[in-house]
Amino acid sequence: MIKLIGIEKTYDSPSGKVHALKGIDLNIARGEIYGIIGLSGAGKSTLVRCINMLERPTAGKVIVDGQDMTTLTESQLREARKSIGMIFQHFNLLSSATVYDNIAFPLKLYGMNANDIGKKVRPLLELVGLSDKAQQYPSQLSGGQKQRVGIARALASDPKILLCDEATSALDPQTTKSILDLIKVINQNLSLTVVVITHEMQVIKQLCDKVAVISEGVIAERGSVLDVFTNPRHAITKEFISVLLSNELPAAFRGNEISQDRTPGSLLLLRLIFLGERADDPVLAKMIRTCNGVECTMLFGNLDEIHGVPFGRFIIGLSGEDSAINSALNFLGGQDVRVEVIGYVRRNSAAVE
Numbered sequence: 589m590i591k592l593i594g595i596e597k598t599y600d601s602p603s604g605k606v607h608a609l610k611g612i613d614l615n616i617a618r619g620e621i622y623g624i625i626g627l628s629g630a631g632k633s634t635l636v637r638c639i640n641m642l643e644r645p646t647a648g649k650v651i652v653d654g655q656d657m658t659t660l661t662e663s664q665l666r667e668a669r670k671s672i673g674m675i676f677q678h679f680n681l682l683s684s685a686t687v688y689d690n691i692a693f694p695l696k697l698y699g700m701n702a703n704d705i706g707k708k709v710r711p712l713l714e715l716v717g718l719s720d721k722a723q724q725y726p727s728q729l730s731g732g733q734k735q736r737v738g739i740a741r742a743l744a745s746d747p748k749i750l751l752c753d754e755a756t757s758a759l760d761p762q763t764t765k766s767i768l769d770l771i772k773v774i775n776q777n778l779s780l781t782v783v784v785i786t787h788e789m790q791v792i793k794q795l796c797d798k799v800a801v802i803s804e805g806v807i808a809e810r811g812s813v814l815d816v817f818t819n820p821r822h823a824i825t826k827e828f829i830s831v832l833l834s835n836e837l838p839a840a841f842r843g844n845e846i847s848q849d850r851t852p853g854s855l856l857l858l859r860l861i862f863l864g865e866r867a868d869d870p871v872l873a874k875m876i877r878t879c880n881g882v883e884c885t886m887l888f889g890n891l892d893e894i895h896g897v898p899f900g901r902f903i904i905g906l907s908g909e910d911s912a913i914n915s916a917l918n919f920l921g922g923q924d925v926r927v928e929v930i931g932y933v934r935r936n937s938a939a940v941e
């Protein structure tokens with residue numbers, strides 16, 4: 589549905605050239621919710637604005653629904669943009685117009701008559717849950733309600749694509765969730781392709797099917813949200829995910845040297861990741877039964893779900909004879925669980941109670 593090929597964008601600024609996008613290739617399938625996450629200045633807004641040509645790429649092709657946007661004339665572009673709706677962090681509503689008129693605004697621009705506008709706007713008000721607010725002004729609405737108006741306005745021209753640039757960044761977590769739920773409903777009911785720009789991994793986790801991590805104008809990593817969450821490769825991805833998932837060692841071990849060699853009195857710490865059906869498999873109980881003499885201490889555990897797929901993360905500490913520990917590692921290696929060896933760590937004596 590959206591294909592970006594070798595997108596480059598260079599801005600001229602008073603302090604010199606800024607190379608905001610450095611060769612972006614991206615494929616977004618029809619009906620997909622695709623997230624793009626990156627730090628401030630990474631190039632996210634520039635990238636999303638290249639899709640509807642609010643920014644013209646310096647080089648590369650932008651193919652939307654089979655059409656190369658970079659070759660269109662201004663009037664062809666205006667037509668093509670009708671199929672791409674956009675919502676913004678600060679809503680960009682007309683403060684002097686009512687909710688109804690804000691949603692009607694693009695339709696008036698297209699020259700639609702008042703009767704047809706009414707037929708279009710009323711179901712949209714209902715869809716976003718604002719039928720009772722039609723005659724209010726943006727200043728009388730909460731942030732979440734304003735974004736609902738933004739969404740209804742973006743949908744007024746029956747777009748095939750919805751671009752969301754930090755659409756929930758100005759909202760509290762609960763309101764964010766309700767807006768993300770609404771975007772999901774719209775994606776499913778209207779078969780809309782959605783591109784979500786954010787700096788919050790929580791948004792990606794709640795909403796997106798796929799994700800690309802952008803850093804300094806290049807895509808550092810991409811894949812299904814489940815893959816990227818359970819097996820992040822790039823340091824920047826790990827950083828984003830660590831906000832949601834505690835990657836820290838339990839307090840009793842923090843600050844202690846981690847060694848790959850066994851030292852007396854230390855535990856071998858492992859991080860285990862279980863996915864899908866396996867998440868509730870009694871793997872550890874089997875390990876203890878099978879591997880004579882190994883002791884297992886549970887230090888951290890978290891069960892989560894990504895798109896309905898259970899996802900468990902645990903940190904365990906193994907102790908016992910070398911042979912017992914080796915046999916436990918062998919056992920785990922043969923199970924459907926990802927094992928990361930953290931290393932041998934001693935417990936802080938102060939933390940032992």
Ligand SMILES: Nc1ncnc2c1ncn2[C@@H]1O[C@H](COP(=O)(O)OP(=O)(O)OP(=O)(O)O)[C@@H](O)[C@H]1O
Nearest residue numbers: 599600601606608627628629630631632633634635
């Ligand atoms: N109109 C412009 N003129 C000059 N430089 C620009 C312009 N727009 C963006 N840039 C620069 O391009 C780079 C990418 O900016 P962009 O706005 O795409 O980042 P972003 O990832 O959306 O950041 P944020 O999370 O803060 O919104 C930055 O270095 C920015 O300063």
Ligand SMILES: [Mg+2]
Nearest residue numbers: 632633634754
């Ligand atoms: Mg931005």
